[in-house]
Amino acid sequence: MGTLGYLTEVEVGHIEEAIEQIVSGDFVLEKRMMLEGTFENGKSDVSLNDIVVSRKGELHIIHFRVYVNGELLNDYEADGVVISTPTGSTAYNLSAGGPIVEPTASLIAITPICAHGLNVRSIILSSEDEIVIEIGPGRNGSKEQVYVAFDGADTVVLKTGDQVTVRRAKAYTTMMKLSKVSFLETLRRKMKGN
Template sequence: MDRFYVISNSMKDPEGKIAKKIKAYLNFRGKQCIIQERQGKESLRSYKYTNANLIPDDTECILVVGGDGTLLQAARDMIERNIPLLGVNKGTLGYLAEVDGDNMEEALDRLIDDNVVIEDRMMLEGCAYSHKKKLLQDFALNDIVIARSGRLQIIDFNIYVNGEFLRSYSADGIIISTPTGSTGYSLSAGGPIVSPEASLILLTPIAPHTLNTRSIVLPADAEITVELLHGHTAGWDEAAASFDGDTCVKLGIGDCIRIYRSSRMTRLIKINNISFLEVLRNKMNDQ
């Protein structure tokens, strides 16, 4: 690889030291590297670190400095570009961003020599509807979460799979995740850990009002519909569907969201010659 682009999370790399270090080393090796300029007012809740329009067409690799959240945002923003992403971890727990300061130059050398593996990760696509009117259509690498919004009251909803009724829930919400997302919110809600190489969709309820709290594993080609109900709680506020914790759409009684495997993929660069099981073991030992 010869042409690189760096996206840096200013909350994790406030002075851009890591981004500048990457650029300096790649330039030293005779390679082209551009650091995306920071724009606008930055905040923890609303700032976008990625602007796909600024990235040259001949870019061969995008290095994302931050944590898994920054990499997720970049994956969604870059979905039309099909450029491989490499995460440089400056967060607290990186399952996706595997490069850190200790192996930075080694990782860059391997990128330059094309001594890497590029993994295609499945993504989800969701369409939210209100009275058959489309509200929002978006993508997620990790998960799409339908959860309560407003007062601390449970919501009631039906789950359909390929048009067939599966079951009803009274819960704080439900997480529909990819294998990549199994180590995210789904894991915190009690869902299983799945190898990112698997091809499936996970359904994990959030604090369900039932003794049955288990996740449901579905084939990757399943289409899931979540329909919000009146339920037994009078006057509940709106729910919301969020895509990788970023884009969000409000939903009311009778609204629904269809979720299915996207035809688009995220291309993640794997530097380390270690298995998912070894990464998992190391992360679990750190807790």
């Protein structure tokens, strides 16, 4: 997982106070959805923030298709795509121009990375939807190779014709909420630079 913490619960200077809150039981537990990515060989992994398909090696766009529940959504030419949970919406998804989502919501965001097209935007889907990303050919019809990363780690290499299926994981993460400050207030402060 990352270290930036756009919506981090505890600031560095308040760690001792946070420990006191935990010891005294002054916290609320929140369940957060996770994503599972499954490959054609049956192997899978889970992520709290995002599953990212991105180019490997040379600086060039990759070609890929995205299917939702078996129906073609779009053919993309981009540096890659971020499939994000609400918790991950303020991570790579945000940097790629995706929406900020309330962290306990139940949905999946698809955000192309530096897409080659004027009308390519993020798409918000139900957490019940199944997303398949199929890797297209490389430049001049050559074999393409891409990375699939789970929360920025645990990368897998896919080639032209390979697919990864992304869906809501059965597992979830439980987060400890210490602050009485709402998500919107925290977001407002961060957007103002406070």
